[in-house]
Amino acid sequence: MAAIEMKNIVKQYGDGFPAVNDVSIDVADGEFLILVGPSGCGKSTLLRMIVGLEDITDGDMIIGGKKVNDLAPRDRNLSMVFQNYALYPHLTVYENIAFPLRLAGASDSEVDKKVRDASKTLELDEHLERKPGNLSGGQRQRVAMGRAIVRDAEAFLFDEPLSNLDAKLRGQMRTEIARLQKRLGITTVYVTHDQTEAMTLGDRVAVLKRGVLQQLATPRELYENPANLFVAGFIGSPPMNFLPATVKGNQVELPFGTVTIPDDKAAKAQDKGLLIAGVRPEHFEDASVVDSDKVTEEATFNATVDVVEWLGNEAYAYIPFEAPPEVEKQLQQLERDLDGESLRTQLVVSLDGASRISEGDDAKIWVDARKIHLFDPASGDNLTMDSSKAGIVPGGNAMAKAEEVGEAQDSVQPGSDQATT
Amino acid sequence: MRGKTTIGTWIGFIMIMLWCLFPVAWILSLSFKSEGETATGSAQFLPKDPTFDNYSAILDNGDFTRALINSFGISLIATVLSVILATLAAYAIARLEFKGKRFVLSLALAIAMFPVVALVGPLFDMWTTFGLFNTWPGLIIPYMSFTLPLAIWTLSAFFREIPWEMEQAAQVDGATTWQAFRKVIVPLAAPGVFTAAILTFFFAWNEFVLAISLTSTTSSRTVPAQMSFFVGPDPFNPPYAQLATASVIVTLPVIVIVLLFQRKIVAGLTSGAVKG
Structure with a gap:
């Protein structure tokens, strides 16, 4: 050994x-x-x-x-x-x-x-x-x-x-x-x-x-403190949702409404313009099944549910949204990197099995704002990462470096990322 | 529809069998006819009075038994050497990247396509100079060079089919390259090795042109060449029955070998090696 x-x-x-x-x-x-x-x-x-x-x-x-x-x-x-x-x-x-x-x-x-x-x-x-x-x-x-x-x-x-x-x-x-x-x-x-x-x-x-x-x-x-968009999207199933977001004070503006995040997280993401917010499906919930003391206006939003997949112990609700073009391109690239191929930008929400939300409903969704991650769309870095609890994150910008290497790989062997291992 | 196909298949099958096996049956029946019967030109298929005289006569014929020994010796040695060399060469071609790989393969193919007759003259001159004329090596060397290309091509195809991982697994398990080759690759390529061996053996066993040109006495003459000397006392009336008997005797080893190795030449020996 x-x-x-x-x-x-x-x-x-x-x-x-x-x-x-x-x-x-x-x-x-x-x-x-x-x-x-x-x-x-x-x-x-x-x-x-x-x-x-x-x-x-x-x-x-x-x-x-x-x-x-x-x-x-x-x-x-x-x-x-x-x-x-x-x-x-x-x-x-x-x-x-x-x-x-x-x-x-x-x-x-x-x-x-x-x-x-x-x-x-x-x-x-x-x-x-x-x-x-x-x-x-x-x-x-x-x-x-x-x-x-x-x-x-x-x-x-x-x-x-x-x-x-x-x-x-x-x-x-x-x-x-x-x-x-x-x-x-x-x-x-x-x-x-x-x-x-x-x-x-x-x-x-x-x-x-x-x-x-x-x-x-x-x-x-890895699950709680992903270093960048790639790790965040790769770890977890169904994968983390990525939404366009703008931070003003401790308010985060998402496509569905505004939520309040903890001050220490907000401080790391000030004045960065358009960001990408990452929220795991299980950090959303049907507001009606969450303890009433947690449900506040700052942490809920209304959205029309497109499709619901009920699995018994839980249910997945899909909520489509429009992403601004500058973020959409980044999200599509990420999707390709992760071997995925999604057709639309949508939010996947994991609901309690007891939730009665069904297709076409205008549902009130609660989000656990403490668990939101904010990513820099240009570099992909996680701005809100707690580096003391993130293991080893290589110095420099690993995602950008991978992108560079990817270009070098494609110049030698186009489509190499599709290779079967 | 289905019945028709089956009947058609059977009719075709029987016709092909007749076409192929009738001459063999004729030779077989001829070998049991007495000399008198063949001399009178009797045309009936079955011998009137079956006899083993031809067999005892031909096995008593010192020249024939000597030729039989030559045939066995020369064919076996040529086969063994050819297969060993071809296995090593084919492994290198299948596994290693080296400059001139395509050239080696094309050259091998070119040699195989070269007409044997064209080489008889130069070989005769060379062999008389080197003292190889009318010796075993004098036949073994050209037989090897004509069968090697085919053996190399067959074997390299087999080697290419064996997954790389087999060898890598062996190396990780602690084998040297040579051990991995000997203990894993060669056993897996066994069907290919046997195929190559059989092809080589048949070529050497049946070869006539070189055998008659590069030999002068029974000290190295093989059976196909020796049979052309069975003329008998009357040149207009060759001993058909004896010729047929000799043919039957030389065919027997071929049949025995095919039956023996048939089981070895089973495709899909690698089944179970990798994912299922």
Whole structure:
């Protein structure tokens, strides 16, 4: 077991494509770190640089206090679970799991003991003599994990291990991975584009965009204190709403009305002109189901609800609005960065299941003004971020830097952000 | 509609089978006819009086058995060497980026397209100079060079089908490049290796032009060449029955090999390697 330190890691491909740019991340011994981001953000490339399958263009990769930049994968003693599992189809499950041990020249009795241990942990006992071709997706996934845990590796690396499983199995395996990691207490780096996996599994999460680190923080910090528009939009489901806003004193003017925000937040956003306000869907509520002492004129507005999706425990209401052109362009760009494609600017409001608001109603909506974030539309920075509770936010403007890199990437390889990882 | 298709398919199938197998059946029946029967020009299909005389005669023929040994030796050695070289070359072509890759591939193809007959003269001169004329290596070398291109093309197609991750997984698991190749890639490419081996073996086994031109005695003459010397006492009346018997005997190993390796040449051996 060992800590992994990445210092100013850069990856530039032969054709000049800048895949990873100046990323510095420290993974503590025993920590579960998630690398997350949309397609083509360089997260898999970064993982492959840790394990040694990609050369490092610049920067230092230090594992367990030893610089490993020039070491071959076999000399780094890391184990990896591939997205497509990469099991050896000509070997039985037993031999698949035993493969790393056999290469290391372990004795038959040692191999047998360790393989049986791993297979017991992963409940593969009755499948040991079968070939991978005869296993289900979830079983193959477990074999791939077995191959990873069977030897005493310095760290585990996972490259989107659950993306080929169906939704139910994915949930089960997610819990299983979390349990396994806690039990073995081994340093783990896990790549995913699924923000649920990122939030539930990680001790800390690194959000990447176009090969640039945006924020490195605990899931809670990311959720409550996103460093910029990109992180705010990426973390959370349904995503954060972005509305055009103007701040006057402690009053924020939104398309639906004016709300009052706490003074300390307002102070950070004075005289900045048109801003973007970010409010999570769950920070809205049907005014009629909120405790009456919270409902004040300053925190409510009326709006016509377009569509309601009732899910039982909660309901999503959609309220379309018109955005001024200068903000709209920024919002559309953001939408593209997040792999999304929404047709209109609309507010998504999460309502209590008890709410009786239905389609076409003119509803009175309450907003928790303390939870509003204000973003600078030009740089994307979160003006109201509490930097003591936001983990590590790289200096400089990470979003603008990612934009720059994105342009460089497009000049080498147009449409690269659509790449499948 | 469906019934019609089935009947049509069967009629077509039977016609093709007749077309292909009738000559084989004829040779087979001829090999059981006595010399007297073939000499009189009897045209009936089944032998009147089936006999194994031809078989015992041909297996007693020292020249023929010697040629059979030559055929086996030369074909096997050419196959093994050709497949080993082709596996290594094809792996390099499929996996490595190097300058002149396309050139190597085109050159290999050009060699395969070169007519064998055109090379007989120059090879004859060279081999007599080098002392390779009428030796095993004298045939093994040209056989290898003619079968390598096809083997390389077949195998590189197989290698390209194997996911990169297999090898990377092996490397992460602690294998050297060579171990990853030997323990993971080669077993996975086994169907390709067997295909290449069979193609090479058949080429060498059936080859006639080089075999007759580059040999002079039974010390290295292979069966196809040796059979052209079965003329018998009367040049106008060759020993058909014996020729047919020899044909049957040389065909047997081919059939046995195909049946043996048929199971190995199963596509989709990689199933289960990656996501399902």
